[in-house]
Amino acid sequence: MAITRYDFSKPSKFAKNHIAGFRNIYEYFCKTSSIILETLLRSEVVVEIENIKEMPYEGYIKTLRDPIAIGVIRAQELQGDILMEFPTNIAFEIIDKTLGGNVDARPTERNLTEIEAAIIYNIMKNLMTPLKEAWGQAYNIVPVVEKFFTTTKLINMTRLNDTIIMIEINLKVGKEAGLMKFCIPYETIKSIVGKIDIKSWLFTEVEPNSPEKIKKIEEKVELSKVDIHVVLGETKLRLSDIRDLQVGDVIALNTNIKSELSVFIDGVKRYKARPGTKNKKMAIKITETIRKEDE
Numbered sequence: 001m002a003i004t005r006y007d008f009s010k011p012s013k014f015a016k017n018h019i020a021g022f023r024n025i026y027e028y029f030c031k032t033s034s035i036i037l038e039t040l041l042r043s044e045v046v047v048e049i050e051n052i053k054e055m056p057y058e059g060y061i062k063t064l065r066d067p068i069a070i071g072v073i074r075a076q077e078l079q080g081d082i083l084m085e086f087p088t089n090i091a092f093e094i095i096d097k098t099l100g101g102n103v104d105a106r107p108t109e110r111n112l113t114e115i116e117a118a119i120i121y122n123i124m125k126n127l128m129t130p131l132k133e134a135w136g137q138a139y140n141i142v143p144v145v146e147k148f149f150t151t152t153k154l155i156n157m158t159r160l161n162d163t164i165i166m167i168e169i170n171l172k173v174g175k176e177a178g179l180m181k182f183c184i185p186y187e188t189i190k191s192i193v194g195k196i197d198i199k200s201w202l203f204t205e206v207e208p209n210s211p212e213k214i215k216k217i218e219e220k221v222e223l224s225k226v227d228i229h230v231v232l233g234e235t236k237l238r239l240s241d242i243r244d245l246q247v248g249d250v251i252a253l254n255t256n257i258k259s260e261l262s263v264f265i266d267g268v269k270r271y272k273a274r275p276g277t278k279n280k281k282m283a284i285k286i287t288e289t290i291r292k293e294d295e
Contacts, residue, residue, distance in 0.1 A: 013163045013186040014054045014193075021196035022052050025134045026167050026182070032130035037173070040126060041097045046172040050179060053168075058160035060183055064152045067111040071124040072147040072157070073131075077140065080188030081157050084124060084145070087178030090171055091120050097174065098123075111150045121148040139195040158185045230273065230284055231262045260287060 026049055034047040069086040086094075095116050112120065124145045135141050149155055158164075167182040189196070233253025245251075255261075261284060263271035273284035 012054060014165055015197070017197045018165075018193060019052050019054075020198040021138060022165060022167060023049060024198060025137060025196070026052070026169065028137060029130050029134035030169060032133060033127050036126055036130060037123075040123065041094060041173060043097050043174050044172075046170065046177075047180075048170045050168040050170045051166075053166050055164060055166055056160070057158050057162045057164045057183070057185060060164060060166060060181075061152070061155070061160065064155075066151050066153075067109070068150060068152055069112060069117075069120050070149045070155065071121065071145045072149070073128075073143045074146040075141040075143045077142070077192075078188050079191055080185055081146075082143070082185075082188060083155070083157060083181075083183035084127075085181040085183070086120060086124070087171070087180065089176050090173055090178045090180070091116075093173045093176040094123055095119050117148055117150055121145065124148070139192045157183075158187060162187060227265070227267070229264050231264070232275070233259070 030047040030049060034045050037045040037047070064085075067088055069088055069091040071084045071086075073082040073084055075082075091112065095112075098119050128143045128145060131143050132141065135143070163186040165184045165186070167184070169180045169182070171178055171180040186193070233255035235251060235253050237251070257275075260272040260274060262269050263273050263284065263286070265271075270290055271286050272288040272290065273286050276283055276285055
């Protein structure tokens, strides 16, 4: 049996069910925000939860070093503010991609200029839509980025000994990676903390097949990413033939222009299709759905 130390002078404000609720909220945020960032930056973006933990606000403040890129999020439905921190290396990467640059060696030990700060501030504002949708699973809020700071001297959100929940999110933009952080004081969500208890989501009085539940399931499924590929044809070649292939060589496949193609979803053959074009781009037209006997 494992023994865990408990500090009775600083009782925990968040139960495991609350942590699970926050994880559910911010996993949804990660999925939707990655799509928005990829669209804005025209670059591959990875957004994944790293850790969720309870800690004193003082512990978070001590980790901050200038320069910083922190937005103050306010929602009328909450009793206080939320901090959203971008790592500076990611901030400069976003600035480069927004301005069309490709700088390999960039200065990170300096504050953002007014123009650079405005770019990151605008990125944060664009992320308020997925944040609102994510929080909507537990409680409807309308978050707004009210302020933006590039120095720790101006940050004064709550008392140093107050308890906060810290959500750390792995953020990778291009070749740069870092932790995006959300700092949420207990006092900010004190009145609605019961809504974040994941148990209350699992035992709601909703019909098993109600339109409301079906709609929520559909919304989550639509955000899921799957791997899809189409097999144009197959052939067998000797290793020596593959080794001697040259630019311009033609490989004969076991299909022709009128043959139906196989479409695989996550490695499983699901459809048959015919090749073609749409808007001057290569495309396929689904002709048949392949179902397993147990479906």
